[in-house]
Amino acid sequence: MKFGIVTRNPEAWSSTQVREALNKRSIPYECFTFPRLVARIAYKPYFKVNNTSILDDLDALIIRPIGRGSLEELVFRMDMLYKLERQGFYMINPPTAIEHCVDKYDIVALLEDVNVPVPRTLATESVNEALRAFNELGGDIVVKPIFGSRGQGATRINDIDIADTIFKAITFHHGVIYMQEFVDHGHSDIRAFVIGDQVIASMCRIADGWKTNYSRGARPAPTEISEEFKEIAIKASKAVGCKIAGVDILEGPNGPRIVDVNSQPGWKGLQMVAKVNIADEIVKYVLNEIKK
Ligand SMILES: Nc1ncnc2c1ncn2[C@@H]1O[C@H](COP(=O)(O)OP(=O)(O)O)[C@@H](O)[C@H]1O
Ligand SMILES: [Mg+2]
Known part of the structure; x- marks a missing residue:
């Protein structure tokens, strides 16, 4: 072995x-x-x-x-x-999962297919269409790099002139405009860590601003998530082909919204508040899987 x-x-x-x-x-x-x-x-x-x-x-x-x-x-x-x-x-994770999860459009598209709640999202290469959609999405949007991580490059925009400038900059560099309605989550969200068909640990991430990434300084707090949230997280992980996943859940005024599924999650922050040793759980799971 x-x-x-x-x-x-x-x-x-x-x-x-x-x-x-x-x-x-x-x-x-x-x-x-x-x-x-x-x-x-x-x-x-x-x-x-x-x-x-x-x-x-x-x-x-x-x-x-x-x-x-x-x-x-x-x-x-x-x-x-x-x-x-x-x-x-x-x-x-298997290659399919890695491939799906580098692409934020692909993630929410697959989640929507299986009725996992995601924010209203619009992606396009057209600046004009993106500008038209600005009001559709409530005039308060988050623009994210499709291939981004750690909250890098994600920008909240509620001014159409700034949106115009940003959209033009994105397309000038041959990027795809990926925009989402802003989900008012009160500066905290939930990270659920899924292995197989179980949530083995979860935390609440509390930030000073609207980006709740641990790598940007959000503070982990222990939390027990509901069965409903566990089910959503597991379904999301499966939908993108993950055997192990870090699922980000925002609690907005209209219920939970999944914004991100990470196929190669780190767990330094989560381990501080988790009841189990996450690396042990991963190794145990793999040993069990290869026995099959
Ligand atoms: N639609 C949204 N509304 C409000 N906040 C958001 C939205 N999308 C993302 N965020 C915030 O930005 C953070 C980073 O976005 P995310 O989609 O998880 O990308 P990544 O972590 O890969 O950079 C999230 O953890 C969340 O706090
Ligand atoms: Mg994230």
């Missing part, structure tokens, strides 16, 4: 937690980054990193954030994961 951990930094907090959970169970592991992977076609080993053949020597891969890169690099990384998956290799 041996695990692989794909991580840019084995010393990063969540990766360290995974390593410690494996150490506790005396399970050997190897950490590596995507750029070190070598793919072979029509001869073997199909995938090698250092002297390790992924398919022959490893039993599972835990994939931490896939990282930034050029389109070419990212597509190549995904292609390798899909090939591994076709060979029957176990990965958490």
